[in-house]
Amino acid sequence: MMNHPCADCAVRSRALCGSLDDAQLLSLHRIGRRRRLARDEILLLAGMDAAICGNVITGVLQLSASTPDGREQTVGTLYPADLIGRPYAAETPFTIRAICDSEICTFPRYPFEQVVEQHVDMERQLLRQTLAALDDTRAQMLTLGRRTAVEKVAGFLLDMVGRPETGCSRASEEGPITFDLPLSRGQIADLLGLTIETVSRQLTRLKIANIIALPGVRSVTIRNQAALRQAAG
Amino acid sequence: MMNHPCADCAVRSRALCGSLDDAQLLSLHRIGRRRRLARDEILLLAGMDAAICGNVITGVLQLSASTPDGREQTVGTLYPADLIGRPYAAETPFTIRAICDSEICTFPRYPFEQVVEQHVDMERQLLRQTLAALDDTRAQMLTLGRRTAVEKVAGFLLDMVGRPETGCSRASEEGPITFDLPLSRGQIADLLGLTIETVSRQLTRLKIANIIALPGVRSVTIRNQAALRQAAG
DNA sequence: CGCCTCGTTGATCTCGATCAATGTGGGTGG
DNA sequence: CCACCCACATTGATCGAGATCAACGAGGCG
Numbered sequence: 074m075m076n077h078p079c080a081d082c083a084v085r086s087r088a089l090c091g092s093l094d095d096a097q098l099l100s101l102h103r104i105g106r107r108r109r110l111a112r113d114e115i116l117l118l119a120g121m122d123a124a125i126c127g128n129v130i131t132g133v134l135q136l137s138a139s140t141p142d143g144r145e146q147t148v149g150t151l152y153p154a155d156l157i158g159r160p161y162a163a164e165t166p167f168t169i170r171a172i173c174d175s176e177i178c179t180f181p182r183y184p185f186e187q188v189v190e191q192h193v194d195m196e197r198q199l200l201r202q203t204l205a206a207l208d209d210t211r212a213q214m215l216t217l218g219r220r221t222a223v224e225k226v227a228g229f230l231l232d233m234v235g236r237p238e239t240g241c242s243r244a245s246e247e248g249p250i251t252f253d254l255p256l257s258r259g260q261i262a263d264l265l266g267l268t269i270e271t272v273s274r275q276l277t278r279l280k281i282a283n284i285i286a287l288p289g290v291r292s293v294t295i296r297n298q299a300a301l302r303q304a305a306g
Numbered sequence: 307m308m309n310h311p312c313a314d315c316a317v318r319s320r321a322l323c324g325s326l327d328d329a330q331l332l333s334l335h336r337i338g339r340r341r342r343l344a345r346d347e348i349l350l351l352a353g354m355d356a357a358i359c360g361n362v363i364t365g366v367l368q369l370s371a372s373t374p375d376g377r378e379q380t381v382g383t384l385y386p387a388d389l390i391g392r393p394y395a396a397e398t399p400f401t402i403r404a405i406c407d408s409e410i411c412t413f414p415r416y417p418f419e420q421v422v423e424q425h426v427d428m429e430r431q432l433l434r435q436t437l438a439a440l441d442d443t444r445a446q447m448l449t450l451g452r453r454t455a456v457e458k459v460a461g462f463l464l465d466m467v468g469r470p471e472t473g474c475s476r477a478s479e480e481g482p483i484t485f486d487l488p489l490s491r492g493q494i495a496d497l498l499g500l501t502i503e504t505v506s507r508q509l510t511r512l513k514i515a516n517i518i519a520l521p522g523v524r525s526v527t528i529r530n531q532a533a534l535r536q537a538a539g
Numbered sequence: 540c541g542c543c544t545c546g547t548t549g550a551t552c553t554c555g556a557t558c559a560a561t562g563t564g565g566g567t568g569g
Numbered sequence: 570c571c572a573c574c575c576a577c578a579t580t581g582a583t584c585g586a587g588a589t590c591a592a593c594g595a596g597g598c599g
Contacts (some may be wrong), residue, residue: 139452204392211371214371215379217499220500271588
């Protein structure tokens with residue numbers, strides 16, 4: 074028996090295609106393609122024809138919206154196994170950008186929709202993923218609308234701690250946890266609805282309070298997780 | 307032939323149950339119940355057992371999240387035909403409150419999920435509704451994170467204009483449009499991530515600029531829609 | 540080595556929050 | 570029918586968090 078082309082896919086069991094058997098998967102595979110995105114590469118620009126759908130295999134992608142005068146807000150983050158694109162819409166409502174080198178699997182939108190509709194399990198999983206994404210997004214609205222800068226930054230760091238997939242998290246279980254942020258200061262600011270300067274100031278404030286340390290420009294050590302949780306509100 | 311109990315349902319064609327035939331609808335109807343909610347009545351509190359799902363028939367409901375210390379943010383608005391509740395989750399992630407007298411149709415969650423799963427069309431419609439809700443929610447994140455107070459308030463008014471279902475909109479097509487807001491100043495503030503005072507001040511500012519008029523405390527006249535659009539950015 | 544991007548830090552400003560007083564309209568009871 | 574009340578809205582005065590403007594520092598790459 075030949076090797077299945079998707080056999081080595083890191084997210085096969087978790088992504089939408091996880092519910093397909095080998096033969097079905099093969100036929101889906103035929104219309105798709107695997108591609109790499111370099112860090113900061115834009116896959117689709119908001120308002121463009123929503124030509125493709127797909128899955129994140131490795132890396133992290135961000136969805137962002139912006140005002141005509143250039144203010145930008147990150148409105149979603151896509152991790153491995155998450156759906157890319159917007160089925161059933163003519164236009165991509167948001168810009169999709171890789172925030173680190175990533176691998177994705179893409180399909181032309183219409184055939185992708187057809188496959189989803191032909192496989193109840195896939196459609197069901199997509200529904201559950203979408204409901205979960207909606208909850209996450211709504212929870213983030215509370216942060217954007219009502220939390221202070223410290224709360225936003227502290228909460229963000231706690232999010233990162235709980236997400237080793239994201240960055241090269243070298244979490245040493247007990248005691249201080251050190252990890253690398255996959256985001257620049259500017260990207261953190263866009264995510265939290267702040268400016269770069271405010272993010273930077275809140276980080277140094279947490280550093281001065283001995284709650285965190287900043288051993289490198291992109292790495293963070295959590296020295297006092299309880300205090301960080303308190304700062305997050 | 308007897309009258310179907312759902313025959314007079316105002317949202318039958320648009321809601322999830324629209325894809326069922328009369329017999330199927332009857333069996334769904336048997337496990338559900340129609341109820342009224344008074345303005346400000348809470349259907350479910352965030353964190354409660356997500357016991358029910360359903361549909362809005364008339365009126366408007368709001369989803370809200372809040373911090374432990376009482377800051378509140380509206381994270382979603384449910385109009386007639388929208389889904390109420392959170393299928394496939396043990397807990398309601400957000401508080402669901404009627405913002406005006408409303409009629410809803412509710413079902414115990416598990417049997418509701420069963421019906422959805424047994425009817426591909428229903429499941430498909432639910433998926434599309436959920437994807438659309440996710441887009442709307444993400445669009446609102448840009449407002450919360452990056453727009454100024456005037457932009458938020460002006461944008462909110464434009465939203466209301468385009469939504470006659472919502473309030474007793476007595477839109478007189480051309481020229482000035484007058485309508486009643488279904489929300490109090492406090493509810494507008496919770497929606498936009500502002501305070502009551504700021505909402506009030508921005509409204510009077512728009513009034514002074516002759517862009518709107520405020521004939522009654524809950525009614526608004528749009529005198530210059532182009533200028534309002536400009537203020538919304 | 541020097542550039543160039545990114546991050547930090549400082550000074551100042553401003554928008555929206557907060558605190559406080561006043562206005563208003565709708566409902567209730569005398 | 571009117572007077573009062575009470576919740577809601579408006580308006581004013583002040584404060585402060587975060588934005589903005591500006592300068593400086595530090596690491597990475599040609």
